[in-house]
Amino acid sequence: MLPIIIVIGAIRALVLIRFGLIAEMVTSLVWTLFMTSPMTLDTSAWYAGPGYAMAVFFGAIAAYGFTTALGGRSLLEPAIGG
Numbered sequence: 001m002l003p004i005i006i007v008i009g010a011i012r013a014l015v016l017i018r019f020g021l022i023a024e025m026v027t028s029l030v031w032t033l034f035m036t037s038p039m040t041l042d043t044s045a046w047y048a049g050p051g052y053a054m055a056v057f058f059g060a061i062a063a064y065g066f067t068t069a070l071g072g073r074s075l076l077e078p079a080i081g082g
Contacts, residue, residue, distance in 0.1 A: 026065075030058060 016024040037054040038047040
């Protein structure tokens with residue numbers, strides 16, 4: 001168990017040092033929600049709804065980060081000479 005804790009701590013420290021505090025806060029939020037929400041592919045399970053809601057929430061965070069990273073540019077804009 002200790003090696004896993006050390007690896008997770010190293011990854012979090014790397015994210016904090018390389019990408020900053022906001023990235024670490026988002027990483028912590030997503031990790032906590034991912035570990036506490038029930039995930040299943042069995043749609044008939046009673047806990048499938050909250051798991052799918054968390055998946056949609058993760059997708060929304062990723063989509064927001066992607067559009068923010070583009071900074072108003074078009075996705076298909078040519079990179080050279082455009």
